[in-house]
Amino acid sequence: MLSFIRFMVLFLLVVIQSAWAQTTDSVFIKNLADEILLHARAYEQLTYLTKQIGPRLAGSAGMVKAEQWGLKEMQKAGADKAWGQECLVPHWVRGGVDKATALFASNDKKGIPLDVVALGNSIGTGSTPLRAEVVEVKSFEDLEIKKERVKGKIVFYNYPFNPTYVRTFQAYGDANKYRGQGPSQAAKYGAVGTIVRSMSHGTNNHPHTGATRYDSLYNKIPAVAIGLEDADQLSRWLTKESVQVQIKTNGHFLPDTIGHNVIGELTGTEFPDEIITVGGHLDSWDNCEGAHDDGAGCVQTLEILRAFKAIGYRPRHTIRFVLFANEENGLRGGSKYAEEAKQKNEKHIFALESDAGGFTPRGFGFTISDAQYQKVLGWQSLIAPYGCSEFSRGGGGADIGPLNRTFNTPVAGLQPDSQRYFDYHHARNDVLEAVNKRELELGAINMAALLYLVDRYGLGQ
Amino acid sequence: MLSFIRFMVLFLLVVIQSAWAQTTDSVFIKNLADEILLHARAYEQLTYLTKQIGPRLAGSAGMVKAEQWGLKEMQKAGADKAWGQECLVPHWVRGGVDKATALFASNDKKGIPLDVVALGNSIGTGSTPLRAEVVEVKSFEDLEIKKERVKGKIVFYNYPFNPTYVRTFQAYGDANKYRGQGPSQAAKYGAVGTIVRSMSHGTNNHPHTGATRYDSLYNKIPAVAIGLEDADQLSRWLTKESVQVQIKTNGHFLPDTIGHNVIGELTGTEFPDEIITVGGHLDSWDNCEGAHDDGAGCVQTLEILRAFKAIGYRPRHTIRFVLFANEENGLRGGSKYAEEAKQKNEKHIFALESDAGGFTPRGFGFTISDAQYQKVLGWQSLIAPYGCSEFSRGGGGADIGPLNRTFNTPVAGLQPDSQRYFDYHHARNDVLEAVNKRELELGAINMAALLYLVDRYGLGQ
Numbered sequence: 001m002l003s004f005i006r007f008m009v010l011f012l013l014v015v016i017q018s019a020w021a022q023t024t025d026s027v028f029i030k031n032l033a034d035e036i037l038l039h040a041r042a043y044e045q046l047t048y049l050t051k052q053i054g055p056r057l058a059g060s061a062g063m064v065k066a067e068q069w070g071l072k073e074m075q076k077a078g079a080d081k082a083w084g085q086e087c088l089v090p091h092w093v094r095g096g097v098d099k100a101t102a103l104f105a106s107n108d109k110k111g112i113p114l115d116v117v118a119l120g121n122s123i124g125t126g127s128t129p130l131r132a133e134v135v136e137v138k139s140f141e142d143l144e145i146k147k148e149r150v151k152g153k154i155v156f157y158n159y160p161f162n163p164t165y166v167r168t169f170q171a172y173g174d175a176n177k178y179r180g181q182g183p184s185q186a187a188k189y190g191a192v193g194t195i196v197r198s199m200s201h202g203t204n205n206h207p208h209t210g211a212t213r214y215d216s217l218y219n220k221i222p223a224v225a226i227g228l229e230d231a232d233q234l235s236r237w238l239t240k241e242s243v244q245v246q247i248k249t250n251g252h253f254l255p256d257t258i259g260h261n262v263i264g265e266l267t268g269t270e271f272p273d274e275i276i277t278v279g280g281h282l283d284s285w286d287n288c289e290g291a292h293d294d295g296a297g298c299v300q301t302l303e304i305l306r307a308f309k310a311i312g313y314r315p316r317h318t319i320r321f322v323l324f325a326n327e328e329n330g331l332r333g334g335s336k337y338a339e340e341a342k343q344k345n346e347k348h349i350f351a352l353e354s355d356a357g358g359f360t361p362r363g364f365g366f367t368i369s370d371a372q373y374q375k376v377l378g379w380q381s382l383i384a385p386y387g388c389s390e391f392s393r394g395g396g397g398a399d400i401g402p403l404n405r406t407f408n409t410p411v412a413g414l415q416p417d418s419q420r421y422f423d424y425h426h427a428r429n430d431v432l433e434a435v436n437k438r439e440l441e442l443g444a445i446n447m448a449a450l451l452y453l454v455d456r457y458g459l460g461q
Numbered sequence: 462m463l464s465f466i467r468f469m470v471l472f473l474l475v476v477i478q479s480a481w482a483q484t485t486d487s488v489f490i491k492n493l494a495d496e497i498l499l500h501a502r503a504y505e506q507l508t509y510l511t512k513q514i515g516p517r518l519a520g521s522a523g524m525v526k527a528e529q530w531g532l533k534e535m536q537k538a539g540a541d542k543a544w545g546q547e548c549l550v551p552h553w554v555r556g557g558v559d560k561a562t563a564l565f566a567s568n569d570k571k572g573i574p575l576d577v578v579a580l581g582n583s584i585g586t587g588s589t590p591l592r593a594e595v596v597e598v599k600s601f602e603d604l605e606i607k608k609e610r611v612k613g614k615i616v617f618y619n620y621p622f623n624p625t626y627v628r629t630f631q632a633y634g635d636a637n638k639y640r641g642q643g644p645s646q647a648a649k650y651g652a653v654g655t656i657v658r659s660m661s662h663g664t665n666n667h668p669h670t671g672a673t674r675y676d677s678l679y680n681k682i683p684a685v686a687i688g689l690e691d692a693d694q695l696s697r698w699l700t701k702e703s704v705q706v707q708i709k710t711n712g713h714f715l716p717d718t719i720g721h722n723v724i725g726e727l728t729g730t731e732f733p734d735e736i737i738t739v740g741g742h743l744d745s746w747d748n749c750e751g752a753h754d755d756g757a758g759c760v761q762t763l764e765i766l767r768a769f770k771a772i773g774y775r776p777r778h779t780i781r782f783v784l785f786a787n788e789e790n791g792l793r794g795g796s797k798y799a800e801e802a803k804q805k806n807e808k809h810i811f812a813l814e815s816d817a818g819g820f821t822p823r824g825f826g827f828t829i830s831d832a833q834y835q836k837v838l839g840w841q842s843l844i845a846p847y848g849c850s851e852f853s854r855g856g857g858g859a860d861i862g863p864l865n866r867t868f869n870t871p872v873a874g875l876q877p878d879s880q881r882y883f884d885y886h887h888a889r890n891d892v893l894e895a896v897n898k899r900e901l902e903l904g905a906i907n908m909a910a911l912l913y914l915v916d917r918y919g920l921g922q
Contacts, residue, residue: 037624043664163498166847166903203504203898360821360878386627389850417821417878419899437664438880442627 029449035307042303043437050289050432057286058326059091059257070262070323078309079264087336089259089326095250105242116224119212120329123220124250131246151190157182158197168418175199183223184215194223197231202423205229210426211329259325261333268318277351279322288430296358298323300444315455324399338402348409350454353397358440359416361387365395368410372459379453388446490910496768503764504898511750511893518747519787520552520718531723531784539770540725548797550720550787556711566703577685580673581790584681585711592707612651618643619658629879636660644684645676655684658692663884666690671887672790720786722794729779738781738812742788749891757819759784761905776916785860799863809870811915814858819901820877822848826856829871833920840914849907
């Protein structure tokens with residue numbers, strides 16, 4: 001009986017302690033949320049980054065300006081220390097305005113301009129435009145069927161961005177191989193150019209760029225993305241007659257140059273050598289303001305730092321706030337960050353990334369152990385009131401991938417609502433005006449809450 | 462032992478049947494979703510409604526055009542029958558462009574225009590503008606303190622739209638009493654006009670209208686809403702000096718006129734006399750396209766009808782698809798619908814409304830019994846993959862409120878993400894371009910799934 005009473009007393013103590021902790025945590029998170037909703041600088045910072053600095057592809061003048069700005073903002077937000085971590089970055093330039101014109105067998109006077117953008121990392125056509133007949137393929141399988149017909153031609157990958165995937169990243173995962181591998185797969189059969197249907201289900205005709213990767217086994221051929229309306233139109237023309245397209249692009253690489261990860265740190269009070277990382281990437285494509293991709297992730301990162309300082313939170317572990325370099329066409333920043341961590345034998349206990357747009361937050365995707373996942377599920381009810389009610393396995397982000405692969409560091413990615421993302425992704429309309437101030441702030445709140453809980457309770461093994 | 466075996470067999474049968482039903486339902490809902498994501502007409506219909514018809518306040522020419530269009534679309538979408546249900550609607554007109562100018566004691570030459578919009582149902586200033594000194598109050602409590610000072614003055618309600626409420630409808634519920642009751646409360650103490658801070662936390666200066674309600678005990682005084690930037694500016698001026706504002710508005714009522722609820726019906730195969738209602742409201746304010754409020758709800762309603770027909774679904778119960786008249790400034794359509802239902806002794810088993818914008822769906826709010834709520838919670842996992850993962854108590858919609866009050870009909874409201882809603886609500890920027898095609902379609906999918914489940918299994922008592 002005594003042991004039963006002792007058990008019950010202990011049990012009640014645990015219950016009370018746990019309830020007390022939950023209350024304390026929910027009060028803390030509410031304070032953090034109020035601080036951000038009332039005083040956030042994220043939207044103002046994004047306004048500067050997009051409107052005053054603008055595009056900031058690796059190697060560009062915009063990159064340099066953005067890094068200088070980022071470092072100042074880290075200091076202003078209250079980092080204990082802030083620095084730039086040097087890394088070599090590729091320096092691809094578009095070299096001019098990309099152009100394409102459709103020309104018709106039935107009427108050699110008629111030329112209809114197409115809205116295209118060269119794929120990132122692609123080679124240009126040189127001073128003489130490329131002109132060749134177009135062969136449309138619906139998929140790589142279709143290319144195999146038509147492989148005898150593509151020599152000397154332009155292959156037009158008209159693979160649809162599947163609207164029936166409710167989560168749009170699934171459609172992207174499904175379609176983006178045509179952007180990445182399409183040009184080399186076409187060159188393998190002697191094609192001289194590639195046109196890729198944009199990875200989007202937007203209701204406009206903006207073409208969407210993004211990195212392509214040439215396979216060194218085959219010729220490098222020029223490659224452009226085409227807007228959806230033009231893609232549909234080109235496809236319709238091709239059912240009726242032979243169509244040539246004349247393409248003029250100027251992409252080329254300059255020598256690698258110096259870029260930086262911009263890092264701010266709050267040094268841990270109890271475990272200064274155990275590091276939590278949070279970040280987004282500072283580079284953007286050259287054809288847009290990169291407001292959602294990934295200006296949003298950068299200013300959310302800065303905002304979390306500012307808010308922690310503003311409410312006087314001193315983390316137990318060291319938290320690093322990182323604006324990564326060159327995510328878009330090289331991942332040199334994320335790679336460098338993990339590499340130096342390995343050289344210095346750092347201990348990285350968690351990393352969190354925001355690189356899916358500044359939209360209303362819905363959840364987190366976790367690449368962590370079963371036991372760690374059980375632990376974070378216990379925090380779900382604390383975070384859900386701010387939007388992230390959907391926790392799932394899998395996820396993280398490109399920039400923290402190297403950390404995960406190097407140390408098996410547990411990682412997570414913010415998952416904002418994805419419906420609008422591919423309307424803007426890598427296209428000229430990824431501008432400040434597409435970002436909603438509150439949605440951006442709520443993303444920061446949900447991330448800050450998760451970071452706080454990891455810092456306070458750890459993730460375990 | 463035998464009875465145990467019998468129990469186990471029965472138990473297993475129930476489990477298998479239930480699993481089978483869940484599978485059948487999830488397959489059905491997936492088909493419905495694919496049909497809508499691939500073939501929806503909702504966005505195209507919204508484009509027509511907003512761009513070709515435009516504003517459609519009760520009594521206006523836009524209302525008549527919208528009703529004719531709605532009836533045709535009901536027929537096109539495949540209603541078994543479609544009709545207009547006549548009702549008397551109020552006919553308030555703005556009567557011209559609303560104007561306001563700030564005038565300063567320190568400089569009688571300087572007049573600074575303010576961006577204002579007259580509140581719906583408000584009286585105009587007449588041909589002579591109203592000019593009076595402004596007294597700012599922060600709340601009704603503040604008005605009580607300052608009541609001796611407001612006689613002959615314009616009361617400026619500068620009550621903030623609280624950004625710390627994560628769900629923005631909470632901020633609206635908190636603030637909209639100043640729009641509804643503010644003018645009469647000010648008139649009670651002899652004020653001659655009212656300026657109300659817009660109910661929004663947008664990042665622009667658009668003023669937001671909406672209905673005001675005069676209390677018959679007091680004088681009716683002109684009332685305008687002011688944009689957020691102008692409200693902040695006016696408040697700053699008032700800390701420094703006396704400011705007069707000159708207001709010119711022209712609002713007035715014409716005699717009541719005839720409007721219609723537009724109704725389409727799929728007649729139930731098993732229970733034709735048991736009615737499920739789904740709808741949105743066809744009217745909008747006169748200063749905008751009413752794309753989110755509530756064009757979205759209307760085209761979602763039409764889309765659900767179209768999709769049910771397209772996949773060959775014959776409902777067991779009668780489903781009525783309703784585009785309600787005059788939600789904004791009278792609720793005559795919703796009231797008429799319930800009234801006629803009562804006269805005809807109809808049996809209404811469920812009603813669902815979409816009137817919170819065409820944004821990405823997050824949940825449903827239910828005003829239903831405990832037992833019914835337990836039942837719908839059992840369907841949550843079937844609907845959540847399409848966005849509505851958050852089920853909660855409370856909610857419905859203005860137009861189905863009378864049905865709920867008359868028959869105690871269980872009601873529910875679609876709850877899209879609310880972060881952007883009050884950026885557009887009743888303001889000139891509530892236009893098609895603020896609506897995302899997929900978000901709109903997903904709203905229809907979630908509603909259609911819920912209607913299907915209610916139709917198939919009923920809600921019970």
